[in-house]
Every structure is written in structure tokens, then in C-alpha cells.
Amino acid sequence: MTVLSEVGDRTFCVAAILAMRHPRRSVLFGCLSSVILTTILSAVIGWVAPNLISRRLAHSITTLLFFGFGLWSLWEAYNEDDDDNEELEKVEKELDAAPKDNRGKEPKAKEGNKVDEDLKKQRKPFLTTFLSPVFIKAFSVTFFGEWGDKSQLATIGLAADENAIGVILGGILAQVLCTIAAVVGGKSLASKISERLVMMASGVLFLIFGVLSFLSTID
Template sequence: MSSPVLQGFTKSLAMTVVSEIGDRTFCIAAILAMRHPRKSVLFGCLSSVIVTTILSALVGWAAPSLISKEWAHYITTFLFFGFGLWSLWEAYNEDDDDNDELKHVEKQLNADTKAKTGKAKSDGKKGEDEDFKKQKRAFLNCFFSPVFLQAFSVTFFGEWGDKSQLATISLAADEDALAVILGGITAQTLCTVAAVIGGKSLASRISERLVTLLSGILFLAFGVLSLLSPVD
């Protein structure tokens, strides 16, 4: 690996790990793995985070063609400092006695499950739109298991607009996009495998405050490096 590629890979790997450990998508994978076959959950969550990582990096890669490289560099530096301060503020205000993110995700998944069960029981007359939705689900189920589809969709929408995704876009705008993709996918794979294997017990033992604090420090460090590095 050349120096710029190694730099982009390392930054992406470190940034994604500290952003995803104990985060929303981590908790989703952990809880789903407790309820469904691990293989389907793993493939569903992994497929989703790989897609979002690639899409995010592509957006960042395209940014310098819309604005100048110099402006992209300054915006990236500003965002790193912003994410760092944001994370430190979250760490300062977090209550480390209980895992709020894990409880929130579990509560939401339970609500979704109850809603789907209630919908199935009150099938009734829903008209042509409902028939179309059923046919669409049946078509997807021919290729993917319901567990895979649930893991993919919940993880995808949970990741979209997340701090780690925005940071990936910023990083790809200033570093080698392919290196950022490889680093992000590697980190996402490690985090997802840990969540699926470790399950809910691992997620509940992770200190959210410590991880958020490390995330803030890392973002600030990236901001300083970006500020000191010349624009290519």
C-alpha cells in the first residue's frame, strides 16, 4: 500500500470502529442475533453496512468534482472538529450506568415485531395496494430469507444519516476513496461479527461513555492532522 492509500485505510478503519462499537447498528445486530439464526443476521447486516459504506464513499469521492479540492479539504477539517466536539459533548452528558442505546433499539424492534404481528392478525380487506405489497414481499422472499431482509433493512435505515456515515463521506472527499471503502468495510465487518457472536451480553457490557469519548478524541486528532496537512 502506498502512503496515501495506507493513510486513508487506517483513518477509515479507526474512525469506523470507534463510531460503530456500541452504536445503534451494533445493537441491532446483537439483538437480532439473539432472536434469529446468526448466519442470516450476519449476512443481512454485513450486506447493508457494505452498501452504505460504498455509497457514502462515492458521495465523498464525487464532492471534489462539485466544489474545489481546497474547499473539500477545509470542509472535511471543519467536520472532523465538529464531530469530535459533538462526541465529547455526548460523552460528558451520557449516563454510563445503563445502556440507553441498547434499550432504545430493543424497544423499537419489539414495537416493530408487535406491529407486524397485529397486522397479520387483522389481515381484513386491504385492497389492491395490500395485494401488491404481499406480491412484492413474496418475490423478495424467493431470493432472500425474511430474517436477512429484516436485518438488511433495519441496519440500512439505522445507518443512513448516522455520524459514522457522514464522517465516511467527509473522509472520502479528502482521502483515497478506495482506501476509505476498504477500511470502512473491514471495520464494519469486525464490529458486526463481534455483535453477532457476542450478542446482547457484549453490547450491554460496552461503556458507551468511554467509546464516545475515544471517538471524540480520534475525530479531533483527525481534524488536527487534516488542518496541518497540505491540500493536494
């Protein structure tokens, strides 16, 4: 479910575009840290939900979410423009409009004195990866892009109705695969993905999960 929700979506395009402009390692660690954190937080919210409301109500909400997301995805696929690169181009324009990071300051950095250069050489690569502006940008853009989307809400619903550990493991595995594919494949991969086909497959899968949830019994 998470793979079909994430492939070709906004955060997938963000990872692909950032990987084309910045060091892939920083982008990969930033995006992965963000999606893993959001998956865990979403599952925890879903796991806590049955303690706040009845399990029967949580099950009913989950079933409605699946049907709602299924119909929503099919509607989006039906109304999707023939230009499959629309989302990619939109994200690219938004990133271009964002404030410039250290990319535009490289010439000045090269003019730094020898002491600054020596300090940079003493830094450990592992630490510079996680403290770099690129890491922070990839993490923040992905985190806020993931918050409130279909995959996150579906994760909350699943964790409320199923085993939370299984939901976390499945969600993280899917997010890691999608993020690695976006970073390694880059913009060329994102541009070749048919959003309409992915939305249709996602909608059908959500409806199947909705039917299974409707037919399942509550322990």
C-alpha cells in the same frame, strides 16, 4: 475511526438483539450486506464531491466535520447517563414494537401440507438465507440506521479528501469486525460496552484527525 463510531451504537445493538432472536447467519448476512453497501455509497459520494466543488473547499469541510464530530462525541460522553444499557434497551423496545415477522407465524407454517414442506426442502440454503424475512429485516433496519450517522458522514468527508479505495477498504473492514462482534457476542457483549468510554475515545480520535487535516497541505 469507524470502529470507535460503530461499537455500541444503534446499529451495533440492532445486530446484537436480532442475533439473539433469529438465526445468526441470516442476521449476519443482512447486516453485513447493508453496512458494505452504505460504506461504498458514502465513499462514492465523497469521491464525486471534489468534482462538484473545489478541492480546497472539500478539504475545509472535511476538517470542520472532524472537529465538529470530535466535540459532539465529547459532549455526548459528558452528558451520557450512567446506565450504559440505555441505548440497548431503547433499540430493544423499538424492535419489540415493530410489526411481527414470520416468527409469530411458525405454528401455522408447521400445519402446511406435504407439498409445501417438499418445496422448502428443495430450496438451497444459500438462497433462503438471502431471501428470508430475517435477512430483509436486518438489512433494512441497519441500512436506515446507518444513513446519516457520524460514521457515514465522516466516510464521505474522508473519501472527498483522501484515497477513496483506502476509505472503502478501511470502512468495510471496520464494519465487518463490528458486525461480527455484535452477532457473535450478542446482547451480553453490547451490554458490557461502556458508551461513555467509546464516545470519549471517538471524540479524541476525531479531534486528532481534525488537527492532522488542518495541518495537511492540499495537492
